[in-house]
Amino acid sequence: MSAHLFREIENLKRAILTLGAMAETAVRDATHAIADRNEELARRVIRNDDALDEMEVQIEESCLKTLALYQPVAIDLRFIVAVLKINNDLERVGDLAVNVAERAAFLATQPPVHIAFDFPAMARKAQEMLRKSLDSLVNLSAGLAREVLLGDDEIDAMNRQMYGIVQEAIHTHPDTTESLIHLLSASRHLERIADHATNIAEDVIYMIEGIIVRHKTEEYQPRSRE
Amino acid sequence: MSAHLFREIENLKRAILTLGAMAETAVRDATHAIADRNEELARRVIRNDDALDEMEVQIEESCLKTLALYQPVAIDLRFIVAVLKINNDLERVGDLAVNVAERAAFLATQPPVHIAFDFPAMARKAQEMLRKSLDSLVNLSAGLAREVLLGDDEIDAMNRQMYGIVQEAIHTHPDTTESLIHLLSASRHLERIADHATNIAEDVIYMIEGIIVRHKTEEYQPRSRE
Numbered sequence: 001m002s003a004h005l006f007r008e009i010e011n012l013k014r015a016i017l018t019l020g021a022m023a024e025t026a027v028r029d030a031t032h033a034i035a036d037r038n039e040e041l042a043r044r045v046i047r048n049d050d051a052l053d054e055m056e057v058q059i060e061e062s063c064l065k066t067l068a069l070y071q072p073v074a075i076d077l078r079f080i081v082a083v084l085k086i087n088n089d090l091e092r093v094g095d096l097a098v099n100v101a102e103r104a105a106f107l108a109t110q111p112p113v114h115i116a117f118d119f120p121a122m123a124r125k126a127q128e129m130l131r132k133s134l135d136s137l138v139n140l141s142a143g144l145a146r147e148v149l150l151g152d153d154e155i156d157a158m159n160r161q162m163y164g165i166v167q168e169a170i171h172t173h174p175d176t177t178e179s180l181i182h183l184l185s186a187s188r189h190l191e192r193i194a195d196h197a198t199n200i201a202e203d204v205i206y207m208i209e210g211i212i213v214r215h216k217t218e219e220y221q222p223r224s225r226e
Numbered sequence: 227m228s229a230h231l232f233r234e235i236e237n238l239k240r241a242i243l244t245l246g247a248m249a250e251t252a253v254r255d256a257t258h259a260i261a262d263r264n265e266e267l268a269r270r271v272i273r274n275d276d277a278l279d280e281m282e283v284q285i286e287e288s289c290l291k292t293l294a295l296y297q298p299v300a301i302d303l304r305f306i307v308a309v310l311k312i313n314n315d316l317e318r319v320g321d322l323a324v325n326v327a328e329r330a331a332f333l334a335t336q337p338p339v340h341i342a343f344d345f346p347a348m349a350r351k352a353q354e355m356l357r358k359s360l361d362s363l364v365n366l367s368a369g370l371a372r373e374v375l376l377g378d379d380e381i382d383a384m385n386r387q388m389y390g391i392v393q394e395a396i397h398t399h400p401d402t403t404e405s406l407i408h409l410l411s412a413s414r415h416l417e418r419i420a421d422h423a424t425n426i427a428e429d430v431i432y433m434i435e436g437i438i439v440r441h442k443t444e445e446y447q448p449r450s451r452e
Contacts, residue, residue: 063307064303064304064307067293067303067307068299068300068303071297071299073294073297074294077290077293077294078290081289081290081293081310084307084310084311085310085311085314088311088314163407166407167403167404167407170396170400170403171400171403174396174397174400177393177396177397178393181389181392181393181410184407188414
């Protein structure tokens with residue numbers, strides 16, 4: 001690999017991690033805004049999304065420039081294609097954090113609803129998956145990435161559980177229907193954030209092992225971390 | 227462009243259009259299954275998803291092979307990167323069609339719900355956006371792609387309207403809450419399908435014009451078709 005290409009790849013790595021950190025912050029703040037009924041924090045997440053969008057555009061441009069100028073092959077090519085896809089996922093995670101923040105801004109203006117669902121636990125799980133997927137990229141660890149894949153079922157189960165609880169609560173407290181539907185929405189946005197973390201983890205594994213693991217999750221075995 | 231690269235790009239074009247047609251069929255059948263309360267049709271959509279997943283994996287492999295073997299530049303490079311991203315979008319459209327089909331399979335077992343929402347109209351709009359986004363790719367038409375972008379607000383408005391109607395219906399017919407929430411889900415899946423059509427259209431414009439239009443939708447002006 002030429003020194004130029006090496007430098008470009010290092011720059012791309014730094015840029016995608018910066019975008020990842022921005023996306024993580026957005027998710028964390030948006031879910032805190034729900035839990036703390038903090039409208040100001042929710043508004044901040046919404047305002048900050050432009051910066052994420054700009055960063056995504058810059059990263060894609062850099063990937064295309066690197067592909068055209070240095071014509072990388074093998075692992076370098078796979079890395080750049082992975083960055084292109086992960087870039088897309090992170091931008092959408094930012095959009096979903098905005099969606100959660102919009103729900104938070106609304107919920108903060110309503111009387112609190114009390115349901116038997118641990119929203120903060122679901123939020124933590126989604127954030128943990130996102131963080132691990134980015135760590136698996138930095139450390140090129142297929143083991144860490146596989147841990148992310150195992151988390152996906154857990155989040156799906158939480159989301160399904162939320163469905164049942166909200167339906168029940170609508171029956172017993174029909175006056176809070178609107179807030180409950182907004183909460184249900186927020187839980188589905190978290191589930192989609194976890195989906196993107198799963199996509200990122202799959203791309204990392206794909207890049208590392210050069211094998212396609214997508215659509216074959218039932219075959220995964222957890223492994224110790226490399 | 228070498229004859230080999232030309233042939234590879236033609237193959238990729240054919241493959242992505244085949245995947246697009248499969249995704250369109252899945253969306254059409256899933257929404258028909260909702261409208262006609264047809265459980266058998268819904269089950270068929272769910273069964274057929276494996277074929278879409280396989281096709282996506284093959285297309286990504288072909289893109290990587292083409293990038294490594296022929297090291298395309300300029301418009302060819304942009305085309306292959308666009309195919310990589312559109313491939314991803316189409317696979318997720320297939321997943322969303324499965325989600326709609328799962329709702330359809332459930333709803334078919336329940337008494338029909340009557341709400342003042344034109345679900346088939348929303349389904350037609352989402353399908354039209356998907357079809358136009360693929361047409362814009364085949365014809366390399368930025369004009370057609372821009373029409374897709376304009377449709378996105380319409381679908382979002384329909385989805386927001388659905389929200390209000392379902393909330394209202396839950397109040398007046400609490401016995402149908404479960405079916406109503408499933409219908410609301412189906413409408414949100416349609417909205418996400420339209421989002422993917424929008425992503426595809428943006429990638430087509432980006433490829434054609436070499437400019438980034440993402441995150442700048444407010445500046446679009448509808449144009450006549452090229």
